[in-house]
Amino acid sequence: MERLADWVTRHRLVVGLAWLVITVVGVLVAPSLSGRLQSGSHVSGPGYTANTAIAAHYGGAASDPGVLILNTPSGQTIDSPRVKQDLARIDSTLAQSAPDLRVVSYAADGDNALVGTNRTSTIVLAYPPKASDDVGTTQIDQLTAAARQAAPDLTVNGTSYHALEAGNTTGGGKSSVLSELITGALGALLVLAWVFGSFLALLPLIMALISVLTMQILIYGLTYVVPSSSPLNPAVQYIVALLGLGLSIDYSLLVVTRWREERTLGKSNQEAVAAAVKRAGHSVWFSGVVASLGLFALIVIPNSMVRGIGISGLFIPSTAVLVALTLLPAILSKIGPALDWPKRASRRHPASRFWTGWSKFVIRHRVASAVVGLGLLGTLAGTATTINIAQPSTQAMASAGTYTDGLRTLQADGFPSGTLTAVPVYVPHAADAPTVVDSLSTVSSLHGAAQATGPAWRAADGSALVIAIPQTEVGSSHGGTALADIRTVAGHGALAGGDGAQSIDETNATYGSFPLLFAVVAAVTFLLLARGMRSIVLPAKAVLLNMLSVAATYGVLVLVFQHGIGMQALWGTSSYGAIDQLAPALIFGFLFGVSMDYEVFILARIREEYDRTTSTREGIIEGVSRTGRLVTSAAIILFFALASLSTANDVTVREIAAGLASGVVLDAIVVRMLLLPALVSLFGDLNWWLPDRARRVLRLGPLPAATEPGPRQPAHEALTVGDAE
Incomplete structure (x- = not known):
């Protein structure tokens, strides 16, 4: 250096x-x-296998569809000649206005699974051109406008899973990275101005x-x-x-x-x-x-x-x-x-009077401080054990707005909410498709099934695509047995895919490897800290506290997004009822690494002062007094940056950002400023224990016997650490 x-x-x-x-x-x-950059993810599993085959021949048909709900005028049904003309005209208009989309409709297919109660309504399922695309708010708005223009006599509503996920913001998409970057930078500037x-x-x-x-x-x-x-x-x-x-x-x-x-x-x-x-x-x-x-x-x-x-x-x-x-x-x-x-002048002295007083207070009440800190983290970690990792249900996302109105109209017409996560079924031989449709139509967990027909659905490999409509949303915590039933009943080598199926594969793959992620990060971090801090106890404490801190952050995530505490005030929506499958894994990776910054900042200064004074108590006081303001300021800055990211109209990004923001604050205040000094004070001389064998493994040179810190230090040091003042 x-x-x-x-x-x-x-x-x-x-x-x-x-x-x-x-x-x-x-x-x-x-x-x-x-x-x-391209959206989507790749994992092994039956859903991914099916989606790969579907994407190769039918583009984005593996995605959740956009849904148009078409209601007939009073006194007419979809069998009325004029209504039939309107439905055919809508198909033609959609083909002209959005030629890249693939559409499944009653006018083209004639399947009763696409017909609502009393035959006074029908639906049109629209799929994006590419496997990496989805039908969001912009596409739904365009489709709805085109259908209304083509058939003014029909009542047209539009919705999709991704439109509801975007928070009912008409024409909305993902927030601009630049705008969020500027917001985070302005918040950071305010904190930095206060610090310096x-x-x-x-x-x-x-x-x-x-x-x-x-x-x-x-x-x-x-x-x-x-x-x-x-x-x-x-x-x-x-x-x-x-x-x-x-x-x-x-x-x-x-x-x-x-x-x-x-x-x-x-x-x-x-x-x-x-x-x-x-x-x-x-x-x-x-x-x-x-x-x-x-x-x-x-x-x-x-x-x-x-x-x-x-x-x-x-x-x-x-x-x-x-x-x-x-x-x-x-x-x-x-x-x-x-x-x-x-x-x-008030900023000239590097040691903060507040944090000096705080460190002495924590040392004086170290047992109570440890109990309070561990109790708070333990309670939140206990809440995390009730985590429900799944896609949010449509009801959880639907609060109010254009796309929520579309969902309610869909259900009022007799279609289940599972329509928004319709399952595409790849049938290798087109001749088997009618049999597959008939088999799926008898399954109680499904509303019905329809074969996708028309020029856009003709594959060169001679396959066919069947769309199964589940009663509940596949991939959500209320998904039921629909996907398993499709795979059991369809036969004929059929493969069931879709966003929900792949989401289940992702969850299984991600959390099947989660213990390995924990073990790798914990082991590497422990070895690095042991070498850097020249101690066995301090890195063990740091790793365990970090694990507890991450678990507590999961608890906050559960309280906010799963149970909805504060959701309405912060984002204007209700509880998601579940946690996105990628959020816990990504939060662990980021938070475990980031929170170690604060651990290193404080412990490095404590170690420096301990080496200078040979007093654990003085090391804590000097370390916390000189880094307390720094760590809290850094945490507030990172909080501003992450909080600005949580405004994104993407459930995954929102949960990751909000989870990290709360985790950073929780870690900086409860773990680093309360538990760290309390536990270091409680451990006393044990903090600096490093056996000769461990020293050799870590490739650290031996210390002179007279200055080797450890449990066998002179008794006066233990008394100094235990002294309240």
């Missing part, structure tokens, strides 16, 4: 120009990144924006490396932008804070830069390694979307570290003192 600081300050012009070029390239590349009270507040934000643009370049390049069978998901761009913003600011905040502290101690600017990189830089580098490995460990999950995010996540902390340890010291060495203006 000393050599790095020396090289950067001597070559700061070269460093600055290099990052300027990278930033310009990032600005040029970032707008093109979204076009290189000078123009230094701009420096971490500038470093973060450069980091995010650099990450966009790396992800863009990665899209050319990953196989086309496992493309990177659009969620990557959200996560890289917002999490990158928060982490970059965290790392820059640590370096700038330490630089300012060294300046306060009377060191020259160059000496302060060198000291900041040596001390804070080591913590930043170490945190970045731990966070990167926590994210990269997601590749053990056999799900292409999760693996893609894990690989991409490897670039988030590493890029933030690179900027914080090269560009930031170069700028501080040149204009740091000029940026530290105006400098309020």
Whole structure:
């Protein structure tokens, strides 16, 4: 770190120009990144096998359909000559206005499964052209408008699962990454202005924006490396932008804070830069390694979307570290003192009086503090045991709006809500399709089945597609036995697919590998922390507390999204009744790595002070007093970044962002500022125990016997730790 600081300050012009070029390239590349990302995920399972066959011959027919509900005028039925003409005209108009869509309708197929109660209504199922597409709000609006124009006498409503998922926002889609990035940056700027009270507040934000643009370049390049069978998901761009913003600011905040502290101690600017990189830089580098490995460990999950995010996540902390340890010291060495203006006298002392008092309070009441902290986390973790991992039901998403009205009209006409997750059934031989339809029409868990006919549904391999309409939504917690019944009854080598079927495959694949993810991350983190902290007890405590912190975050997720506490106030919708299948896995990967930043920031400072004073108590007080404001500020900044991401009209992104935001705050306040000092104080000398055998395994040199910390330290140290004052 000393050599790095020396090289950067001597070559700061070269460093600055290099990052300027990278930033310009990032600005040029970032707008093109979204076009290189593809939605969807790939896992092994019967649903994925069926969807692969369907996609090869019928494009996006494996997706959940858009549904048009057509009601006849009073006194007429779908068998009335005029209504028949209207239905045929709607099919013709849809073919002209949206030629890429594949449509299943009563006018084309004549299947009674598409006819409502008293034959006064019918439905049209519309499928997107590509397997990676879905029928969302924009498509439903276009289809509805075209149908109304073609048949003004009919009452037309439109809805789809994805339209309800988007929150009934007409014409809405996924929120802009740029708008959310700006929102997160503005929130971060307010916190930084409070922390520094000078123009230094701009420096971490500038470093973060450069980091995010650099990450966009790396992800863009990665899209050319990953196989086309496992493309990177659009969620990557959200996560890289917002999490990158928060982490970059965290790392820059640590370096700038330490630089300012060294300046306060009377060191020259160059000496302060060198000291900041040596001390804070080591913590930043170490945190970045731990966070990167926590994210990269997601590749053990056999799900292409999760693996893609894990690989991409490897670039988030590493890029933030690179900027914080090269560009930031170069700028501080040149204009740091000029940026530290105006400098309020109350900010001159690096040790916060509040956090000094807080650390003494926690040490004095360490047993009570530990009980309160563990009790709170334990209660939330207990709530997490009731987690229901599934797709949200339509009723849970439907609060009010255009697409909710469409769902209610659909059900009023006698069609089940499962229509929105109609199951496509691939039949290898077209001649068997009528038999498959007849067999499925007798299944009680289905409303009926219809064969997709017409030029758009003729496959070169001689296959056919049958659409089965389940009574309840496949993939949700109320999905029932519809999918299993289809696979049992259909026969003839038929394959049942659809979004719901693949969602079930994803859940099984993801959580079948979840114990392995836990084990890999815990083991690697423990070894890294044991080497960095020169202790066995501290890393064990850190890993266990992190596991408990993640479990508590799942509890918050359950309370909010599964039970609906605060959902209406925050997002204007009701409870989802379930947790998205990808949210817990991704939250674990991100939160476990990110929360280790705070652990390293605090423990590194405690260890530094302990080495200086040989007093655990003094190490806690100095460590918390000098990092308390830093950690809470960093957590608030990351909270702003993630909270802005939670406004996205995507259930998965929303749950991940909200879960991470709550987890970061919970971890920083309860775990790091309450439990960490309380437990370190309780463990006393045991914190620094490192047997010789473990020291050799970790490749650490032996300490002199006189200074070797451990349980056999002189008794006066134990008394000092136990002293309330």
